[in-house]
Amino acid sequence: MQMASIDEAVSFIREFISREHQVEEAIWREPDHVRLSQRIEELNRDFHEPPMHSTLSRGPVDAAWLSANAEAQLGQLQPRVLFRVDGWEHPQLGDIHTADVSSTLKGDTFLFARYFIASRDPGLRLVALYHVCSECEGTGELNGRVCPECRGTGWNRRGGVEISDPGTHREERLFQEPTVE
Numbered sequence: 001m002q003m004a005s006i007d008e009a010v011s012f013i014r015e016f017i018s019r020e021h022q023v024e025e026a027i028w029r030e031p032d033h034v035r036l037s038q039r040i041e042e043l044n045r046d047f048h049e050p051p052m053h054s055t056l057s058r059g060p061v062d063a064a065w066l067s068a069n070a071e072a073q074l075g076q077l078q079p080r081v082l083f084r085v086d087g088w089e090h091p092q093l094g095d096i097h098t099a100d101v102s103s104t105l106k107g108d109t110f111l112f113a114r115y116f117i118a119s120r121d122p123g124l125r126l127v128a129l130y131h132v133c134s135e136c137e138g139t140g141e142l143n144g145r146v147c148p149e150c151r152g153t154g155w156n157r158r159g160g161v162e163i164s165d166p167g168t169h170r171e172e173r174l175f176q177e178p179t180v181e
């Protein structure tokens, strides 16, 4: 497939963030297990390339329990905040993009995750997910030494393929600065 522009990558990740938020709300709104599973499958089909898949899941639940807890849980959700999108030239994957985002916890404006986006035949797809290392808070250092958890990278893989280095930086789109403690 032809290389996607950074604007296409921005549109793609914005659409994903919106759809992911809808499905995360459905986890608390949809009592039917089969229907919820279909929503998650559609999210995977439209945005992820295996082995990468959505982090959202839920087993069968009791409808009464769900409705008793839904309101409080829905009040704690937000669509991820998009901080920036970067374009890279990767030696094996070719032209890829990364999207840096917050968590889905309402009010969170810290850098939490980085999605890797590649051009595929049906369109753009998420191929990997990394989280900021919680041990060293992304610094790669712990007590003056290389962080043993992330081996100094500041990131830990949470899904998809291993991408130790995104490659040569080409361009970026900046939207919002993440909060720094």
Ligand SMILES: [Zn+2]
Pocket: 133, 134, 135, 136, 137, 138, 139, 140, 141, 147, 148, 149, 150, 151, 152, 153, 154, 155
């Ligand atoms: Zn670390």
